[in-house]
Amino acid sequence: MPEWPEMENYRRLLSPRVSGQKITRVVVNRPKTINEPEDTFQGELLGHRILFVERRGKQLLFHLDDGNRLVLHLMLGGWLAYGTEGPKADSHFQVILGFEDGDNLYFGGLRLGYLHRLSAKTVNEELKNLGPDPFDPRLTPEAFRTRLSARRGKLKPAMTDQRLVSGIGNCYADEICFDAQIHPETPIPSLEAEAADRLYHSMRKVLEEAVEGGGYMDHPLTADDTITGGFDDQCRVYDRKGEPCVRCGTPIEKGETAGRKMFFCPHCQRMG
Numbered sequence: 001m002p003e004w005p006e007m008e009n010y011r012r013l014l015s016p017r018v019s020g021q022k023i024t025r026v027v028v029n030r031p032k033t034i035n036e037p038e039d040t041f042q043g044e045l046l047g048h049r050i051l052f053v054e055r056r057g058k059q060l061l062f063h064l065d066d067g068n069r070l071v072l073h074l075m076l077g078g079w080l081a082y083g084t085e086g087p088k089a090d091s092h093f094q095v096i097l098g099f100e101d102g103d104n105l106y107f108g109g110l111r112l113g114y115l116h117r118l119s120a121k122t123v124n125e126e127l128k129n130l131g132p133d134p135f136d137p138r139l140t141p142e143a144f145r146t147r148l149s150a151r152r153g154k155l156k157p158a159m160t161d162q163r164l165v166s167g168i169g170n171c172y173a174d175e176i177c178f179d180a181q182i183h184p185e186t187p188i189p190s191l192e193a194e195a196a197d198r199l200y201h202s203m204r205k206v207l208e209e210a211v212e213g214g215g216y217m218d219h220p221l222t223a224d225d226t227i228t229g230g231f232d233d234q235c236r237v238y239d240r241k242g243e244p245c246v247r248c249g250t251p252i253e254k255g256e257t258a259g260r261k262m263f264f265c266p267h268c269q270r271m272g
């Protein structure tokens with residue numbers, strides 16, 4: 001599932017392309033993807049402009065000039081494409097938004113994901129339990145430590161809980177734990193303050209590297225996009241079972257914690 005770096009990469013690439021653009025075409029091939037009758041959705045969007053694109057956790061919010069927002073969650077398998085022509089036939093996409101300059105934004109793979117048109121108030125209500133962004137300036141090392149220490153249980157399920165910090169999922173939780181040299185199953189009460197600080201710095205370092213590298217999505221956004229997906233082969237532990245640890249050479253192990261896959265180095269990632 002796309003996480004913070006993938007969605008932030010989309011936001012950065014889409015912002016200059018769609019901000020200020022008027023929506024002149026709305027195609028809905030899968031009504032379940034949207035949250036209202038198809039003609040209402042089309043009628044309410046046509047002629048309106050996207051003002052800017054915001055990211056909250058793993059969601060993208062397209063702010064419209066009538067005060068409403070289009071909220072996108074890609075969930076598992078969702079992806080985006082942008083251009084005058086899509087990389088596949090239009091019928092392949094669940095929703096397509098066309099703009100006055102002839103470009104289109106294609107929403108693909110949205111069988112579990114959604115694109116909802118909501119008022120600002122409803123969006124705030126729906127996202128009110130979302131934790132702070134990893135780069136929120138108010139999320140200082142101290143604030144992170146305090147949020148973490150309010151938890152029981154193991155580290156990985158907490159890191160992927162959107163209420164703790166928003167935007168981190170299965171892949172980057174493993175990458176962050178690896179970078180911090182902390183075992184993902186470490187019980188939170190046994191984490192030293194110094195280890196929590198290491199985790200905080202690794203969180204920002206790993207996410208920054210991943211977004212700079214373009215995240216791991218395997219479809220380019222535009223025909224000439226050389227950024228998206230560049231980080232795919234740079235993960236150090238995720239999906240690398242049996243491969244040597246880049247730090248110590250020990251084979252990476254795969255395990256499961258709280259029903260989620262986890263990948264870690266059994267030698268250089270310690271409990272606490």
Ligand SMILES: [Zn+2]
Nearest residue numbers: 245248265268
């Ligand atoms: Zn190692």
